Amino acid sequence: MKRLLHRLLRLFPASFRDQYGEEMLEFLALRTRDIRRRQGWLGVLRIWIVNAFDISRVVLVERWEGTRRAVHRTGTFRSFVADSWRDVLYAARSLRRDAAFTAAVVLTLALGIGGTSVIFSLVNAVLLRPPPYEDHDRVVGIWERCKHCSGDAPVPAGDFSDWKAESQSFTHMAAISTSRSFNIGGVDRPERVSGVAASAGFFEALGVLPSLGRPFRPQDDHFGAGNVAILSDDLWRRQFGASPEVINKPIRINAETYTVVGIMPPGFAFPRQSEMPSTVRRWFDKMPDLWVPLALSSEEAQDRSVRRFAVIARLREGVTLEQAQAELRVIDRNIAAEYPDEAAEGHAVAVVAIREQIVRDIRPVLLLLLGAVGFVLLIACANVASLLGIRGVRRRRELAVRRALGASRGRVVRQLLAESVFLAWLGGGLGLVLAGVGVDVVSLLSSSSIIRGRDIGLDVRVVGFTLSVAVMTGIGFGLIPALRSSRANVHEASQGGARGGGVPTQRLFGHFVVVGQLALAVVLLVATGLTLKSLIRLHQVDVGINTDQMLTMNLTLPAAKYPDDNAIRAFYTELFDRVAALPQVQHVGAIARVPLTGHWGIGWFTLGTPGSFERAGQPVQRSGPLRPGDQACCASYQVVGGAVFKALGVALQRGRAFTEQDREGASAVAIINEQLARRFFPNEDPVGKQLGVWTDIDAFAISPVRRIVGVVGDIKQADLSEEVMPQIFLPQSQVPWRSLSLVARGTADPAALTVAIRREVRALDAELPIADIATMRTIIARSVADPRFYVVVLGAFGMVALVLAALGAYGVISYLVNERAKEMGIRIALGARAVDIIKLILGTGILVTVLGLGLGLSLALALTRFLAAMLFEVAPTDPATFAGVSVVLFLSAVVALYFPARRATKLDPVTSLRLD
Amino acid sequence: MVRKRRTQHGEGLTPIMFQILVALAEGDSHGYAIMQEIERRTDCAIELGAATLYRSIKQLVEGGLIAEVKPREPVHSQRRYYRLTPNGWKVAASEARRLNAIVRWARAVDLIRPRHV
DSSP states (O other): OHHHHHHHHTTSOHHHHHHHHHHHHHHHHHHHHHHHHHHHHHHHHHHHHHHHHHHHHHHHHHHHHHHHHHHHHHOOHHHHHHHHHHHHHHHHHHHHHTHHHHHHHHHHHHHHHHHHHHHHHHHIIIIISOOSSTTGGGEEEEEEEESSSOSEEOEEHHHHHHHHHHOOSEEEEEEEOOOEEEEEESSSSOEEEEEEEEOTTHHHHHTOOOSEEOOOOGGGGSTTOOOEEEEOHHHHHHHHTTOGGGTTOEEEETTEEEEEEEEOOTTOOOSOGGGSOGGGGGGGOSOOOEEEEOOOOHHHHTOOSOEEEEEEEEEOTTOOHHHHHHHHHHHHHHHHHHOTTTSOTTEEEEEEEHHHHHHTTHHHHHHHHHHHHHHHHHHHHHHHHHHHHHHHHHTHHHHHHHHHTTOOHHHHHHHHHHHHHHHHHHHHHHHHHHHHHHHHHHHHHSOTTTOOGGGOOOOHHHHHHHHHHHHHHHHHHHHHHHHHHTTOOHHHHHHHGGGOSOOHHHHHHHHHHHHHHHHHHHHHHHHHHHHHHHHHHHHHSOOSSOOTTEEEEEEEOOTTTSOSHHHHHHHHHHHHHHHHTSTTEEEEEEESSOTTSSOOEEEEEEESOTTSOEETTEEOOOSSOOOGGGOSOEEEEEEEEESHHHHHTOOEEEEOOOOTTSOTTSOOEEEEEHHHHHHHSTTSOOTTOEEEEEESOGGGOOOSEEEEEEEEOOOOOSOTTSOOOOEEEEETTTSOOSEEEEEEEESSOGGGHHHHHHHHHHHHOTTOOOEEEEEHHHHHHHHTHHHHHHHHHHHHHHHHHHHHHHHHHHHHHHHHHHHTHHHHHHHHHTTOOHHHHHHHHHHHHHHHHHHHHHHHHHHHHHHGGGGGGGOSSOOTTOHHHHHHHHHHHHHHHHHHHHHHHHHHHTOOHHHHHHOO | OHHHHHHHTTTTOOHHHHHHHHHHHTSOEEHHHHHHHHHHHTTTOOOOOHHHHHHHHHHHHHTTSEEEEOOSSOOSSSOOEEEEOHHHHHHHHHHHHHHHHHHHHHHHTTSSOOTTO
16 A cells, blocks of 8 residues: 555655655555544545545646646747757758668658558548538438338339428428430530439539529429420530530430530539449449439329439428438328328338438448558557667667756657657658559549549648648657657666667567567458458359450430330341341340349249239239339349340350240240249249239330240349349340340450441441440459459558568567677577577567467457458458468568578677677 | 746635635644644535645645744654744635625525524
């Protein structure tokens, strides 16, 4: 107890301690005695607790006043500045003399600070910068959250219409369709752009109005109203030379005439993919350049069977998210009571702030990256701290002399701190340059679904962040070595010189630092290893198609020019014939959605013939079509044309492919995939069986009952990581589809096909734009862009961490060898062999490495579960990865340790004994 | 510095400091005895820690309100005795008057009632 009190008292400034220390001890002893007599040991405990707090508080107050007084004593602010400037000049001079040391420190810091700034610029772009909408807090997305599955589902038109008519919580509410393609014609270079149809109130809900012209009026949003369009600033400049004349002028869109009523301000592009929930992100895979009114017919506006709209709204002032959500739920309940047959069961309205919608999915990823880069910065700081510590020891004599000449300890510490802050600024400056490069690299690498690439940049906040990180690291890593080095006294220094023995704490500190560094490096390497393995797994996934020498491009036939099914059929038949005739083309076909470029249509199907429909063994009660909410099984469906299975390289396993006989009027047919055949026709041949098919787009009036004519292999749908669903393929000849992707398999380089195929398309229709020209390999590379991004970023950090940690180990062991040069000399003189010396040095190094490895692996075990969501078929505790990382790290450490150890064996006993 | 000047004029006088001054008005005393006296007079309402006590004493000494004196009879321990300075008397008295005025006022508005009512 008494010792504890003594220790506590030592915390007081010396003057206070000298004056009152003894008396306070006596006070406490007397007090303890009195209280024990009066109240027993419990009372004593209370008194001690009270006094412990009391002492801590007064210590802080006294210390703070002491510091303030010291600042007053040393003089004015001006002399403080002058002193600091002198310190910086002195630091610069002394660092120039030690160029190798300076370079090592500055580079290490630049890597740490630069990396941190790059990731911070991502965080800044996504998490910190507010969405560019007026009063963005009031801009919300409205979704229907599925109770049985995860994610926010889009909304059927009927629900939107009711909400808009009945709710009081919003000033504006608008529905947005999925993005559509628009062919801009009547210009020099016809172009295919992406756009959305939005109901009136869309721009007002976001609080962004056209910079020229006007937003949509309610009368524009009526079915059959005249065609109007609003253009993006980009499109306006690109196609119309930024001419204000274009307002109220007719332009050709999809071979129809539209009147341009507005031009949006530069940069406006809602909805972007990154602003939408993950469930509908694929709908908006292109930035919109064009907006047209939704103009639903009154029949469409009441439809509740298809979820096809995103809804955004602006909250009325003073209404909270919760109130708005509660109101919509009440409206929904009323709808359910009114239309019990059609109401969406199992869905609840969710009102989500737009900002939350943007950051929800990306936040954990960014925080993870921020954590990773924080580790790198820590390792860098630790390295620099140990380098400074070593330098401090070398300079012990100089510092001791300075102290002997009258420099106070505080003055010396300040001098040393000036040096480390100066170094940190140099490192920060170089780090900023590195960050500039890094940001460019990251924005190239990051796919649009993660981060809006062009929004990432170094702004004031990022630069400010970098510089404050630099200063904080400077003080952080400089303080401990400075305090320790300044403790040197003349006596010790002149005795031991720069190579004084008796610094076990110094050595121990260095070892601790290396253990910590290695541990952090292990965590980063494990994270890299796991994401890398996951990426490799993704690449190994069988897409189900032959990806070699395949070219795809998308065509959309405008309704104005191809008004009916016959025109569409005729165009594609002619195109297939022409392209197939090209010598460099082996097979050609078309498919509605090229695999891995987005979600396929979702249809639902039943087995059997009409009248006796059964869904997976469960009899159907309802007479009308089944809806997505209530069936036991769903299927992906695709409309295909030409020799598409040959072009894709998908094996036909049973039956036949579509032929020319499967035309309109002939019996309706379908081809299914293996998955559907296996699951629903387990012990029978599906060919010849009947299938009821409905799709989520009624407009195409697909005949529900079809005969299965063939079975093909499974194809991955939107994503390599998702399960293959039952798939149904419908012939384009019976289900004419306007927008199809041409799939051509060539004999040589697929890119070389582009020109030839483009020529054939032009020959058929010179105005028809071609979009999304890509080889299948490019498409696959794009589909793994997210995981590749994680691997590259984590991998870069992991490598930097490994190199820094190895350098740290090297530095500390080299220092150890120098420290113990005399001892080694004696050992060699006494006959120690090289092996013994190496063992001695390596022994310490390996112990440190093993400790670091152990600590790192346990940390990694605790932390990698945060990665789980980003991994595909790899457990966060994958033993192979952990083992691999251990081996890599161990070997790197041994290499780093070997050099100083070998140098120790080369020591000349005579020279080393003569040292000092 | 600022604090010292303020303490000289009785500003920044904390309740604890005032109680120490009142305790010393009874006569010279040392730290522990001051604490006991305060505890006795305030019905143990205040749990005075050693550090706070000696910090207050230090401030009062620095402000010139109390001074260290030689004990009348020789004592065995380290303890130091303190006495009010003339300035200390003045400051303590004016603070007491100020508080008394407030207490009178509090009584007038019936905040304090005689115990037996």
